Amino acid sequence: MIGQPTILIVDDEPAxxxxxxxxxxxxYEVQFALSGQEALARARLSPLPDLILLDVLMPEMxxxxxxxxxxxxxxxxxxxxxxxxxxxxxDEEARGFDCGAVDFISKPFNSVVVRARVRNHLExxxxxxxxxxxxxxxxxTGLANRRHFEDALxxxxxxQRRRRGDLSLVLIDxxxxxxxxxxxxxxxxxxxxxxxADALVAxxxxxxxxxxxxxxxxxxxxxxxxxxxxxMAVAERIRSSVEALAMPHACSQASSCVTVSIGVAxxxxxxxDAGHALYKLADAQLYKAKKRGRNQVVG
Ligand code: GH3
Ligand code: MG
Ligand code: MG
Ligand code: MG
Numbered sequence: 039m040i041g042q043p044t045i046l047i048v049d050d051e052p053a054x055x056x057x058x059x060x061x062x063x064x065x066y067e068v069q070f071a072l073s074g075q076e077a078l079a080r081a082r083l084s085p086l087p088d089l090i091l092l093d094v095l096m097p098e099m100x101x102x103x104x105x106x107x108x109x110x111x112x113x114x115x116x117x118x119x120x121x122x123x124x125x126x127x128x129d130e131e132a133r134g135f136d137c138g139a140v141d142f143i144s145k146p147f148n149s150v151v152v153r154a155r156v157r158n159h160l161e162x163x164x165x166x167x168x169x170x171x172x173x174x175x176x177x178x179t180g181l182a183n184r185r186h187f188e189d190a191l192x193x194x195x196x197x198q199r200r201r202r203g204d205l206s207l208v209l210i211d212x213x214x215x216x217x218x219x220x221x222x223x224x225x226x227x228x229x230x231x232x233x234x235a236d237a238l239v240a241x242x243x244x245x246x247x248x249x250x251x252x253x254x255x256x257x258x259x260x261x262x263x264x265x266x267x268x269x270m271a272v273a274e275r276i277r278s279s280v281e282a283l284a285m286p287h288a289c290s291q292a293s294s295c296v297t298v299s300i301g302v303a304x305x306x307x308x309x310x311d312a313g314h315a316l317y318k319l320a321d322a323q324l325y326k327a328k329k330r331g332r333n334q335v336v337g
Pocket of ligand 2: 050
């Protein structure tokens with residue numbers, strides 16, 4: 039929800055739309071639809087409405103049917119639906135909740151009550167979205183966290199298997215970071231991790247690439263549609279851009295600056311449990327990079 043939330047009013051009676059819109063348009067961007075078909079089309083249009091006020095009695099398709107269709111569509115399932123209807127009995131109200139609505143308002147309605155309920159449900163939706171975002175975000179760097187990375191890894195492995203496409207994984211680990219913290223202090227270490235995150239974001243170019251912090255000083259880049267050669271090039275760009283940051287590290291045995299070691303692997307799309315295999319292989323390559331002296335890429 040950026041700027042004013044958008045409310046979609048669905049009612050076959052233009053006069054009803056008018057009254058509802060009148061009580062909401064000061065606070066919200068208001069759209070309307072006069073039929074079920076129009077409502078479904080509008081609800082799927084980007085940017086999606088933040089909330090839908092839905093009449094029940096309409097010719098062709100009633101509000102219950104519309105609500106059920108909205109709730110089985112991945113695009114519209116999260117839009118809260120409030121029924122606004124003359125059907126004011128508990129059975130109908132129960133039916134509305136059964137169809138997936140969050141609330142039920144009887145006509146004739148009180149504008150203050152409508153506004154209050156709309157405000158409450160928008161707030162619940164905002165909080166839910168915030169929670170969903172926080173659950174997959176790393177607090178220190180703002181990158182994807184380990185949970186997001188693991189979900190994306192299994193999702194991408196399945197997708198690329200269906201398409202017989204390429205998938206590469208780049209694992210990055212900071213060299214001698216324990217010594218860095220011991221010498222410069224933990225807050226300074228955190229600053230380094232933030233700078234590394236920024237460098238990763240600046241280095242990767244494709245919107246489909248996922249950059250995650252998967253451990254204390256470990257990062258992962260999941261690169262769909264990327265073959266081994268491309269992934270190696272990305273990894274080398276990452277390594278050299280970290281070196282170019284020239285962040286002093288007096289206690290590193292690899293360099294006088296902060297450096298990273300990188301392991302790269304590419305998925306064989308036919309393999310079962312390919313996600314796990316991909317991770318294990320990249321991790322083994324990272325281990326080799328450490329053994330061979332750090333500040334290098336092994337694939
Ligand atoms: P290597 O080159 O073998 O990777 O050595 P290393 O010291 O980086 O590896 P090790 O795994 O022994 O230590 C990782 C260190 O990373 C431990 C801890 O001090 C530091 N670290 C982990 N998470 C954080 C964090 O969130 N903030 C900061 N500042 N340091 C962290
Ligand atoms: Mg009606
Ligand atoms: Mg480590
Ligand atoms: Mg390390």
